[in-house]
Amino acid sequence: MGIALSIENPKPEVEAGLNDLVALVADGMARVNTTILSRTGSEVTMIPEVANHLIASGGKRLRPILTLACAKLCGYAGDTDGDVKLAASVEFMHTATLLHDDVVDESDMRRGRVAARIKWGNEASVLVGDFLLGQAFRMMVEVGSLRALDILSAAATVIAEGEVMQLTNAKNLETDEAAYLAVIRGKTAELFAAACEVGPVLAGRPEAEQAAARSYGMSLGIAFQLIDDVLDYGGTSAELGKNVGDDFREGKITLPIVLAYRRGSEGERGFWRRTLQQGEIRDGDLETALDLLQRHGALEETVARAHHYGAEARAALDVFPDGPVKAALNGAIEFCVARAR
């Protein structure tokens, strides 16, 4: 879904929002990284090659950071490494999704590198994704929490459902805001929610705190994806960067498009139908699309929606006592939302 692309080179002031959280879980993340490296190991050498091509290429590891932080927020002692293993599982589930997405999207690039499917073929992307999913479940089993297993296995099915929904909606301009939200809840926000929810579960906290952590993750994930979809059109500053227009070329119906289409004249709708529905894209069409998105305030409004979900995420944390972890989790909201500036 191109989620990771846009956080490669964030502006320094935006990155600052995440710094506190990164610092708070630095020890745990060092162990997560060691775990990731050891669990991609296999005598079948193509497996670590393909897995590490993607894993080593970076990304902020936002999801495992959230698992560690939510466990810490709930006072998880951490002497059994349960948080580290679940955090690594979450990252493996994410990596497996990216590998499979590349096959689905027929992507050539991922995180600024040639996609694994181009270098090793679709086969390797599918199978190494399957291997990582299996390893994710093995680690969850080692942790031994059936409740955490339940949450993460349910997330695996919901993610797949969201991706299939996106496939069904592709090139379909009748997609409305509700259908778009259902897709991003599944494909993106569900894993954020599960990554957060397993924190209080590990710490043995009451259901209200599990639900609150889940709700924080869900709203944060929605905000994150909304901004990602804005960034795919270069953000609201209208500076044309790298990778702008991928969604446009793939006919993905994201919220900016839903809004601009609904507000457009009959002539504009014809433009969207030709480009997104029929996939007939000519020179200058991306510039026209950007112009229409600007004219109808579609990018600004999508950012406003992200701010709304950011506020929901902040409110979800109310049940937790104030402190450095809660403050840093709020900083992560700023990071996710402010990327579009």
Add this chain to the structure above:
Amino acid sequence: MGIALSIENPKPEVEAGLNDLVALVADGMARVNTTILSRTGSEVTMIPEVANHLIASGGKRLRPILTLACAKLCGYAGDTDGDVKLAASVEFMHTATLLHDDVVDESDMRRGRVAARIKWGNEASVLVGDFLLGQAFRMMVEVGSLRALDILSAAATVIAEGEVMQLTNAKNLETDEAAYLAVIRGKTAELFAAACEVGPVLAGRPEAEQAAARSYGMSLGIAFQLIDDVLDYGGTSAELGKNVGDDFREGKITLPIVLAYRRGSEGERGFWRRTLQQGEIRDGDLETALDLLQRHGALEETVARAHHYGAEARAALDVFPDGPVKAALNGAIEFCVARAR
């Protein structure tokens, strides 16, 4: 891997070997089938469409039958439906593998029907496979046995490793018998082994019985795949049926090829290199391949190997008391091995 193709229309006397086992677990399998149908359900209608296209098209459901039978062999009471849910999980893992294999193999046909990837695209095959894997793990979590979860999640990684190994060996005539065996242990026999092992685990039987059931499944799975690879060249009767030569056209290095290549003259090796390694296949090449396989007794010797593993499977059952379930499990060995006649 084309595993299921060859058991579509077995000869009546061969099928008889499986009849007793099918009859013994008929009640459980009826519940497995209901579970499979309900767990492929999703509001995202493309998911049940794709899943049922493959699931409803048959196959003998040998793997879930083995789970039910091994639980029964160990006296599992079954009032909690744990055996039914694990059996359905095993079938979902198998179905997910078939869907992903079709993308890997670029297959056009599966179980005598158009492959899902042709009808709905590679994307749908990848994502619906992921959905079924997720559902498989959810059902395992419901059963609540961490040991069963451990066995089946480990199997998921080993299957993927076997498939990647096969990818690495493809078109490589230096593949020897040990490398071939490592591939089929992973891609086929591991799921047979896990399907059997969870039976005594559910019934709370001692480790010796878990290991025996695993060993039975492993040897049976190896025998099954050896015969499958013989059937891909039409069996030892040399009657040319449907789907003969798929492995040949894909450059798969199966045991018959390993044996014929090793025993071949320099000229014959040139033939195998041109067809399998360089993929340059001309009219009449399949007939030449069949002739070489016959001349070197490669198909008969592969069948003999299958008989050896069949005997190992039979021996593994020694620790269990005689009775109708054990007799029927022995019948399943006959079924797997006799298909090549």
